[in-house]
Amino acid sequence: MKAKDLPTGLKLEVDRSTGLGNLYFEDKPRIEGMGFFLNYAVHSLGHGREEVEFKGMEEREGDDPLGPYLEVACVYQLPYMIGETPSVRQVFKVYKDRPLVSTWLENTCRKPVFPSYGDTGGLSIKEFPGFRAGLFSSLTTETGAFAEHRLVRDLREFTEWGVFLLTGYEDEAVACIVPVNLWGQRTRIRAGRDGIRVSASGFDGTKVYNRIPGCVMGFGRDPYKVVEEAFMALGALDPEVKLRREKGYPEIFEYLGWCSWNAFGKNVKREDIISSAEMARKRNIPVKFFLVDDGWMASKGKRLSSFSPDEDKFEGGFEELARKLKGEYGIRYLGIWHTLQGYWDGIDPESELYDRYEDSIFEGTDGRYIPSPVGMRGFKFYFDWYRNLRRWGVDFVKVDDQSDLKSITLNKVPIEEAMGNLLYSVHAAASLELKGIINCMGMATECAYRWSGPSVSRISHDYAPGDEDKAKRQIIDLVYNALWFSQLAYPDYDMFQSHDPCALAHAISRAISGGPIYLTDNLEKSDTDLIKRLCLEDGRILRPDEPALPTRDCLFRDPYREPFPLKAFTKVGSIGLVMAVNVNREGVEEEVEVGPEDAHLDPGKEYAVYQYLEGKLEKVRGDGAVRRRLGELECELFIVSPVEEGFALIGLVDKFIAPKGVVSVERKADGIALRLEEEGTLLAYLEAEDVEVSVDGEGCERTEKIAGPNTYTFEDRKLVISAGGREVELRVR
Structure with a gap:
């Protein structure tokens, strides 16, 4: 069977004897041998096993927000097992106007037959004909806290788990695979000697999973468009997925920030925060948000025992700290760090905090106590916490360790359901009481797909001060992860130190990131010249229009x-x-x-x-x-x-993102008028015999070298103006 020729050049072909599917794009096979697998707790089933019988196909047409589609279902009969004889439908949803396919499984199992720990089932792919190379985002821990870039030359030799795959073909076409997380299950991509598997897991063997998520597959010539449309198809299949463009950017992170972590670690105390603010003011470093990282909590071991900070380290609490930072030092926003579970090992069951919120707390399979992931029971815990923080003058939170939930909810709540409930509770509480969130250790897509509000998220391992090799690998991961992760959130390239030997590479990568920029300096050591290239005098960072991509x-x-x-x-x-x-x-x-x-x-x-x-x-x-x-x-x-007409703006070159330093460019009959964000050095390319320059209505002196404010040089079509004001006019001759 072949789906009728579509204007997108995409075709689905299904073998009528086996049900195996092939996908063609531009009349060439791109994916061959698409089948399914199921893992009963006592048996594994799938293509190539005699007990699985292909019964035929079903077709229907429909529409969704992306347009019309043809849905093809391959129907299979499974053997009698555990008291029932279920059937399976492998569904392919092929869009008519876009080269996109979504796929999933449906089954008629009535009993909880799938394993507690392992794959429920999913899509299997045997071949990628014409495959040249693959860009793979590999999860570096079992929980999936962060993803690392991998270049794959041979899929059969690659056995890591991941969450995104972009394949390049010999004829320059591309395809991408984006996992879908639905119906209680999270999904991963894994390659091996038998091909690719897109595997779903619920981690709750007490549940019946009648639908098993698969993936979205997109094809095309423009890799950036292919990735974008694949995530649009993901959103059409799962309306709970909110893409970055739907969510906005938090105002807080329009400003330069500072975080306590690499400056003070877990030993951070009130005096360190105040002395850092004092040093920033003394050195004219325009930091406008402070983030107090791990180390502030009142805890027993690694278990949270109070919403209030440790009194021995933060005398007067956050209220006094916020009042001093904002009132005396011009810090506009204060944030605090915590984990999704409260603290690394959850909540102290012997604390007054536990007693007060017992109905909102969940006892995990691994013995940890956390805000409840059952329905919205955990919402009250986060809401009250954030309300207290707001009253104390805290404006935002960094929510860490988001992917670490599987061992807590094992056999109690399906992982995708649990993650969705907790993260919806966090984001809902924050949207009501706070001004922003930094998400962290959440590159597992069951996390990222459930961020409902304006989203900023870390997209790499932690910054490592002074380590050249880790600097290289972090910058690589940041850039490649942004290709797909920026569809879901604004990328956070992590804090860095301006006095690091690798600071210039860190600074420029963060400048183009499109996300927040924040330091973790010992501020007495800060490179103030480098810092000032990242932001304006009022602390506003100069962000490009979109996150940078490879x-x-x-x-x-x-x-x-x-x-x-x-x-x-x-x-x-x-x-x-x-x-x-x-x-x-x-x-x-x-x-x-x-x-x-x-x-x-x-x-x-x-x-x-x-x-x-x-x-x-x-x-x-x-x-x-x-x-x-x-x-x-x-x-x-x-x-x-x-x-254009002999002129090209470069911008305010005191700043890395120089074009953003210019508010407007207006062409006039006798020249060009420019308005700057602030005073500084303006650079432009100009094809002219001569030019006269004025700043704020006063003529500027042409010199051989810049000799102070309101002087300029013009040689070899390179115009450099030291502007002592914001209104610049060029009269071209």
Whole structure:
């Protein structure tokens, strides 16, 4: 059977004798041998086993928010087992107007026949014909706290668990697989000698799972569009999934922040926070939010015993701390850290806190006590906690250890249901009482799919001060994880120290991230010049329009093991920004090539390309490029601006995201008027014989070198203005 030819070029073919499915895109086989597997507690079933009988196919048409689709179900009869003879339907939902397929299983089991710990069932895939390489996000712990980038050349030799796969084919087509978490079960991708499996697990053997989630598969030529549409299809299948664009960005994280963790660790106390605020003020570091990390809690061991902080470390509590920070030091927002469970090992059952909220607390299978994941029972715990925090002057929370729930709810609540209930409770309570959340240790998709409010989330392992190799691997993971994770949340690249030997690479990667930027400095050591390139004088960070993503030529390369620089791009309006960094593990020198196409700019135009650190300005065609050599962990930020009527804006080059430092550009009959965010150094490319410059209505002096405010240089089409005001006018001759 073949689905009728669709305008998307996608076809589903099903073998009438076995029920195995194949997917074609642009008349080429892309995925072959799609079948199913089920794991009874006492037996494993699936294709290739004689006891599974293919009975035929069923078809129906329908519509959802993404448009019309054809739904094809392959029906199987299973053998008599555990008192019943169930049937299975493997469903493929093929969109007519988009090259997308969703798949899942349905069965008629009436008893809890699936294992407590392991796979319920899922989709099996035998081959990816024409496969060239795969970009795989691998979970690094059993719980799935963080994902790491893997380049896969041979899927059969790769056995890690993951949550996203982008495959590249020999003809430059791409496909992606996005797991679906539904009906109490979470889903993972795993490759092996028999092909790929998309495996669902509920971790509650007492439940009947009549529907088993699978995945969304997307196809196309543009990998960024393929990923975006696959997540749109995920949202159509599971309306509880809210994509980043639906949720907004918290106002708090428009400002530069500071976190206590790498400065003070678990020994943090009130005096450390106050002295850090004092040092920030003294050194004119415009930090506007403070985050008190692990170490503040009143606890017994690793169990939370009170909403209030440890009185020995925080005399006067958060209320006094917030009053002092906001009243004396100009810190606008105060945040505190906690885990989803309360603290690492939950809540102290011998505490007054437990007694007060016993009805909202759940006893886990592993002996931990946590806010209840049954329905909305845990909501009151978080709501009262956050209400107290708000009354004390706390504005936001960082919620850590989100993926660590499986061993707590084992055989009591299905994992996807439990995670959804807890995270909905957290986000609902925060939306009512606080101004924002940083999600952390939640790259397992059962977490990320259930963030209902404005979402910022860590997308890598912890920052490691002074460690060059970990800096390389973290920046790699950050950039590649953003390809898919930025569909769900604004990426948090984690805190960093401006006085780290690797600080420049950390700073530029965070500048282009599109997410929050916060320090964990010993502030007396801070590199204030570096910090001021990240934000304005009032502490507002200069964020690009979208999270940075890996460039097309990097998608199926391994910049850690190959002599190939890592590149990531984003935009500010029509201006592209491309970061390049040498993250090779051997530290070999590399050559980077960057052009307008790296930033997805119109190849039919001409562009001015500015190398921010090198200070070099060049003009290139839309299909052209500039080159630069990079040493170990050396980086460069390329600003690629379209040349229109002989002018290209680079921006306020005191800042990394220079174009964002310019509020407006207006062309006039005799020149150009620009409005800046603040005073600073403005740079532009200008094709003219001469130019006169004025700032705030006063003429500027042209000099050979910048000689102070309201002077400018103009040579080889490079115009540099030291603007002592915000209103700049150019009169071109």
